[in-house]
Amino acid sequence: MTASISLSGVGRTFGATRALADVDLDLEPGVIGLLGPNGAGKTTLLRLLATALPPSQGTVRVLGRDPQVPAERTEIRRRLGYLPQEVGFPRGFTAFAFVDYIALLKEWPQPDARHAEVRRVLDQVGLADVATKRIRAMSGGQRRRVVLAQALLGSPPVLILDEPTTGVDPEQRVTLRTVLAEIARTSIVVLSTHQTEDVAALCERVIVLDRGRVRYDGQVTELVRQAAGRVWLADQPDPTARVSWRTGTGRYRNVAAHARDGVEHVEPSLEDAYLLLRGDLPHGKPAEEVAS
């Protein structure tokens, strides 16, 4: 059976604030990118998928199971890897000790098999050489990879990653992309990020969230195609452009709402397309107030 996740009419409120509204999604194996500004509801959506949070409305099914039912929630958790946005670490823990601890909670009681699995995931994220280093002495990128390592335990069919590449250096990001692409052959990998280049490099499908609603759900190439003819280089910033910035060559990259003729067009990037999509959306508060 193919792994799948489905959300139908899913909403989530926190008090009077609506973090998610009317989300309908069907997710199949592959890497799915989640883009959106701060407060768009990305983390809330990921926490719902990771069974850390129940929805206020609608239904969520993960691998055919209902997380509202305690026994089915446990079954989902047996098949889930989750990298939260923020994680603290118990004082004095090494990378090995932390991943080993989470492996215990993930039902790996046998020390030999567990230790081998811990080594495998630490190696996968490039931390094998610093397994005995205290986490508090590690760099931000290394800490992020420790948390990613615990998510990879047991090669789960569902991997939920909230900003996995934050603080990770370019070389390691490329390594992580290779790892995630391999996992995504058989698993559903949902990752939220502010790095559009990660989405462009890894994802076939991208979901753009804004103020708790899905504003785009489709192929990355299609989103980029929407920006064709709307990005060009010029010696000066164009006043008609939606955004314009000076590039390293000293010329200005202009991104406009409408296609322009007679200018030096360049290949649009996912970032250009995302900025244009964002520009088409009404600006306002990051989350909606629930009507009383």
Add this chain to the structure above:
Amino acid sequence: MTGWHVDDETLRHYVERTDSVAEGASVERHLLNCAQCRARVNTAATAVDLAVVDLAAVWDGTRDAVEVPRPSVFERLLRALGLPAHEAQLVAVASAFRGVWLVGVAAVLAFAAGAAVIGHARGLWFFLAVAPLAPCLVVAFSYDRRWDPALEPETVTPYPTLRLILLRTVAVLAVALPAVLLLGLVVPGAAPFAWLLPAVGFVALVLAASTWASPLNAAIAVSAAWLMTVWLLAARAASPSAVLQPWTQVAFLVLAAASFGTFLVRRRHVRQLRPWR
């Protein structure tokens, strides 16, 4: 992690020890980082009729010795008390069971016991005020969300949260009660035993109250109420033996039973499980 591997001829010289020191050192250096070549060493050794050693097992054992952290004193104590190794490890991770905190609790208890020995009635009251509170405070710290930095990844694992809470509670009682009892033996009279039932009652009360409030807030409230009670009794020049009266002890037993019952009934309201209630 390299594209180069030891060729068969070099590997054969290595297992036969017919290579030079430099070649041997080079091969060993490579084997440290190449699982593929390490796996070939046994085959090469078998081919030349050498005794076969399970190098993979030796290697894993060596890495375990280097990488697996040494269990804490508390964890070893729990294992000695019969808790399976993996569950002892899970229990001992809690901040409340680590280093400075435990030393602090032990120091306060030792001070209270010292005061009871030296300070007669007031010292005894001080001991009776402090001793029952230590276990319930440690229990509260052991599963309070604010003292659990890795809570989010822990929450979405299949391990039952309630089991972890109860394991940590039992571990506190199993270790703290005999320890404080031993410390209390220096205290004159029957006071060394008078605090036992209050301590169990307060732990159960904190468990029950944590289905409404955070465990730490519950423990602070219980502690404040107990300290106030002791202060009022001491101020009225009552004798510490008031706590030793049978009816007082029975009251604490009832409190423990009722609180634990409440916790079991309301267990799904514990903060960690509350989102899915």
